[in-house]
Amino acid sequence: MPEPQRVPAPHGLDPDGFIAREGSLARVQGAFRPVVAAARERLGAVWGDRLHSAYLYGSIPRGTAREGRSDLDLLVALHGEPAEADRTAANALGAALDREYGVIDGVGTLLYGRERLLSEAERYDMGWFLACLCTPLLGDDLAALLPRYRPSSLLARETNGDLARLLPRWRTRIAGAADTEEARGPLVRFMSRHLVRTGFTLVMPRWQGWTSDLGEMAEIFGAYYPERAAPMRVAARYGREPAGDAGVLRLYVDDLGPWLAAEYARVHGEKVLRPEEATP
Structure with missing residues (x-):
């Protein structure tokens, strides 16, 4: 296949050629900060000691969210694998945040056990997702235990x-x-x-x-x-x-x-x- 004639210059990497982590709490637009703060507070209340860490991903931590159009995307890492009761709790939390904060259009929550996120099977899937596309919101950042990633x-x-x-x-x-x-x-x-x-x-x-x-x-x-x-x-x-x-x-x-x-x-x-x- 011939090389493309018009393609944007590569970017999104750090100086060493690894994928740079996108998003940060500093990029969250002012309109979305109250719902992010509420999510942080309620996540701890819902899971207590079972919560290892929580993360934002998507347009809100990238600073590109649109008021009333963008959803709030969360990744929750638990001590132990999530059960059906955890999924029910996540759905209830998301519905409450969506109902109370008109600036978002829905909440999506991914639930994983800490050990699975760090497992070899997830190293180049959910491990990469957490390390490169998720912004720490609460708890110890699991990215510190994961490798850096190249676009391979x-x-x-x-x-x-x-x-x-x-x-x-x-x-x-x-x-x-x-x-x-x-x-x-x-x-x-x-x-x-x-x-x-x-x-x-x-x-x-x-x-x-x-x-x-x-x-x-x-x-x-x-x-x-x-x-x-x-x-x-x-x-x-x-x-x-x-x-x-x-x-x-x-x-x-x-x-x-x-x-x-x-x-x-x-x-x-x-x-x-x-x-x-x-x-x-």
Whole structure:
């Protein structure tokens, strides 16, 4: 494949060539600081001594959040694996914050046990995610126990090399959704973002940089795969401004998604199965 003619200069790395941690509490915009402070206080109240640490990720710690449009994204590390009661508590906490603070549009909380986040199996997936894309909010930062990361093929494989396994689940979710734009909108948003990030990490080791901006991800991907640039730009647009378009969902699971999964496997291989995935 020839080298792309127009591609942004690589960035997002530290002087030694490792992916720089994005986001910080200092970048949280003033409008979002009260909800971040409330989240910090309530996380400790909900989990007490079982809470090891908590983190922000996404647009709020990057300083790019939009009032009334952006969600609050949290990663919670517990002492011990989370149980169903923990997920119920996380949902209740998120619903309360969303109800009380109109500046956000929903709360998403990832729950993990400390040992799993530090495990070899998660080293280039959730470990990388925590170390590079999460901002410490509460407790001791687990990033101190993780390595630094380069934009390598191994990182690409272990972060997004499972698209082929996800597509059947996506088709099931689409089939089970109500036939309304309101029901399809969240699916379009979620799948759009996932495809754009997968497209970007497909070419990330060649580009040798990092970005979390969906539009830039799509442009970088398109420079290496110009024949697929247009649908990836569509996905980037819908990732930011979703609409419940049934045709877009069909494009994702019948065309762009299968092509991207096959190309990803060809270039980087498939993500290693986790124990829970390998269990019949």
